[in-house]
Amino acid sequence: MEMGYSDSGGQLEQAPGPGSPVEVKPEKGIIGNCLICGEPSTGKHYGIVACLGCKTFFRRAVVQRQDTVCKLETPCEPKLMARKACRACRYRRCLECGMSKEALQPRRDLIGCRRIRNRPNWAVPPPNVMTEEVSKNALLSLIERLTSCDERIRNKKFEILRSKQEALGLANAIKEGICKPNVDHHSKLMIMLASDISNTTQTDLLTLLEWIKTLPVFKLISQKDKELLLKRFAWNHLIIECGTFTAAANVDDVWLISNGTCMPRNVEKLPEESKVAAPLRQLKLMPQELVALRIIMLMNCGGTPEYSGLEEQTHKVTLAFRDKVIAALFAHYEHIEYPNFPERFGSVILMTSGITSAASAMLESYQVMRLFKIVSFDLISQQLLFNG
Amino acid sequence: MEMGYSDSGGQLEQAPGPGSPVEVKPEKGIIGNCLICGEPSTGKHYGIVACLGCKTFFRRAVVQRQDTVCKLETPCEPKLMARKACRACRYRRCLECGMSKEALQPRRDLIGCRRIRNRPNWAVPPPNVMTEEVSKNALLSLIERLTSCDERIRNKKFEILRSKQEALGLANAIKEGICKPNVDHHSKLMIMLASDISNTTQTDLLTLLEWIKTLPVFKLISQKDKELLLKRFAWNHLIIECGTFTAAANVDDVWLISNGTCMPRNVEKLPEESKVAAPLRQLKLMPQELVALRIIMLMNCGGTPEYSGLEEQTHKVTLAFRDKVIAALFAHYEHIEYPNFPERFGSVILMTSGITSAASAMLESYQVMRLFKIVSFDLISQQLLFNG
DNA sequence: TCTTTCTGGTCAAAGGTCGG
């Protein structure tokens, strides 16, 4: 905010006009931008980098619990304008960004509430609650860790791809119709896409390899089973990546691959896989859901070891991890007080079937392109995708 | 905000009326005179010392800018009587005195602060424990009702089929190897199965029709959409029915159809659809989960009406019912204190993808049998399964 | 002990409300 008149009461206070020199901020102490609303922030509050406004807002919201539900039918979108959203949604965003209620202390001026060294006695937890609290926290930090890994790697991927093209710029161009598929330059588009497809596919797969290395369970799995799981997941990975990218670009009726080019398989009919983008866009998967969905699909290896073709050990370990991630996602839902999260979770999981069928459609169309030498794939793609 | 009246409404400590004994008050809080109109002021507003009236006037003038020009030939003289001047001139005086438009903040949310007219009972009738309890019970009875309907109809189906064969008896026979498929009587088996397949398929589909009639939402859906949903679900229905039956029979390595005969598509390789039985057996779906799974798959119609091909109304209604059933299943889990039910629910939902792919495999193999006239299907099967 | 970092509290000054 650009006020701050309060202190200046004594001084001459030269009414800060439009072009006032006062706003020359030497950014004293600014350590970054508020995760919640984007304003400059001078420090961390309740666990995350946040501005003073969001800090105070959060404290008040927790202390005097009120307005817990948004009164709009379509909840406000606090992501870009947290400070203008309604209180319920702003509070929800605080939680989503990771502010922790546990960091709130009881009233300061009550005697006996001081922390003794290293031991917050203001949260003297009964032993049973303690363990439950601990496991909740462990789950929360698990999902946070997984999410940040996933985002870090994905950002890196876009960094790599940007060296070739400005992804969003091209996406916008498409939106404005420059690249809109039509009969006239259909074949031209395909030629243009040939290199794009093999390029982004390779980048996506390398990203996949890098990502699974960050999953601790994968260290417990034999090389053979690793390959099996990877091959099983690779197409789904491509669909999820392209799907979220397409959904984020918010364009209709085209299917974007990660560098922003569009891929119409034919003119009159959109490819099957573009259908998955609509649910993705509508659900607006939060990062935690996205990573959970990916892990669930990667680790979903049927009912029994015999049928999944995996070793007993692998089977047990992956299923256990999958269950843990599901539990972690639920802990996250509860933490951010997401309303009706069972239904939400159901919708998220149900995306798997759409993704699977989109993946087979993609396999089919890529297979054709490969056989007819329209696109040539590198070694890693051959191995992971075409059973090469 | 709907609270905060307590202090003002409780004791009317302020509002000193004209005849109040404290009329000569030193006016606590008065810090000077309004620069604009000369009235006493309690603080600074928009950069200058101003009274409440000028403050609110200025905000409104900026927000809804109107009356920007004075209608008098000789402009009013707002210096001495700002409050009596026309709006244009009063606004001009505000600016001349140094009020700054930049001090205006973006609109706050209207929703969170709106009060209904006439000062509602600020003990807002809350969603208290009672209603929550009621809705829990409503959900529990919903899932119970659905479950018993489902079971009743399925029992009836077996009753019908028993008139032909003793289903479980034959299943046992298979377990003991009498009917185990091998090369020698492969063709004999197929011939035997031809009538079985068409027969049980028909029975299963009639059962399906009877079942969906028990779902109240289906009354709200147009005939066209009903057919669409049914056709979409029919194969999945067959898989679920056969799958649970096979799983219950607890035999390995065969795929049973509902009358207890086994259906090996070829000898050396088991049909794709038999893979779904293993997860079903391992999960041991409880009846509530089974019916919830069926409804979820029946009502799962993608993200948007455009993509699902359904009418807007249908789309909304089915999704709402699906969500309600999910909530009901969760209520059931909580009711029976099932441990780790989120993971359990995840596993149940994840069966959808196995069922879907088994369904396409089944479609393929039945299609072959139909084309080569190995099996002839009745009218209803033709319509629901083969787009006839 | 001194500094850093984060806590809760404060209050001037925003915005909204609803009889007049």
Added chain:
DNA sequence: CCCGACCTTTGACCAGAAAG
């Protein structure tokens, strides 16, 4: 309608407590 007294909400600043 507009006006403005009155109310709630906001956030920059402050002092104090833990941690280093």
